[in-house]
């Protein structure tokens with residue numbers, strides 16, 4: 001173990017453990033379209049809690065993408081997302097991971113807010129969120145929520161076995177884009193090193209997460225990259241998922257993970273955007289930035305959120321309406337933000 005914790009963090013981590021130690025039926029949940037950090041943090045925490053003799057299940061607002069099924073191999077009954085509302089109603093303690101805002105809990109938002117039970121929040125987003133009161137373990141400076149789960153284990157002397165380590169490594173690896181993004185701090189790599197010390201195999205984890213794609217994933221990527229538009233004068237580039245493409249290629253929104261890195265990779269681009277039509281006449285806007293452009297501020301002003309270099313928002317309207325609005329705002333934002 002190579003990391004140390006501040007007294008404040010140690011105290012907060014112990015408060016979380018006290019709340020969970022008193023619980024009889026713990027439900028873990030994360031944001032809609034769960035990602036590697038949300039799922040890895042849930043599975044890692046579930047292993048830790050089971051080792052402490054707790055009863056724990058996972059119940060997410062939308063299904064687990066197939067590429068993360070491997071995380072559940074040694075916990076067959078853990079994922080109750082198909083009956084998530086029922087699980088939340090049965091919980092005597094709820095843990096919300098990788099999000100602090102009840103609106104991003106989809107159908108579970110109202111359920112979680114309506115229960116009169118402790119709601120623990122473990123998260124690394126900057127926004128304070130709208131969850132009911134409960135113990136908080138929040139730190140926007142860490143790369144992934146999985147890092148916070150590791151800190152909770154360290155603070156409470158909970159042993160980290162290989163199953164826990166694998167899940168938390170997935171959380172760190174996915175939220176840092178394979179330890180490449182600007183959120184990859186020395187401490188992130190120290191935590192990753194501690195996890196590898198347990199004996200997990202980084203290559204097999206990489207293959208499980210990234211190299212088991214359905215054929216539709218590269219086809220969806222190709223169709224989406226066809227739509228690329230670049231405006232060098234603003235440092236702006238965007239791509240649009242063609243209508244119906246996800247269904248046509250037999251894939252899920254999770255298969256779009258990383259697509260927005262392509263417009264971001266263009267020399268001179270400071271803001272990259274991926275547009276995707278959600279059901280119910282809403283458009284999802286994924287924002288990625290380079291240098292000192294802060295997309296969290298941009299997304300927040302529109303009702304979304306995220307991190308300085310990776311943020312998002314969902315807006316009502318047609319694709320044409322939302323694109324016109326976002327692109328106008330983006331050009332203005334970029335004009336007012338000096339390149340670095």
Ligand code: AMP
Nearest residue numbers: 286287304305306307310311312313314
């Ligand atoms: P994504 O573009 O979906 O990969 O999300 C990038 C970051 O923005 C993540 O940290 C999300 O939590 C955040 N984010 C995405 N969509 C929203 C939204 N509708 N509201 C608030 N935050 C969002």
Ligand code: MN
Nearest residue numbers: 035037038098
């Ligand atoms: Mn996430």
Ligand code: MN
Nearest residue numbers: 037098145175
């Ligand atoms: Mn995260």
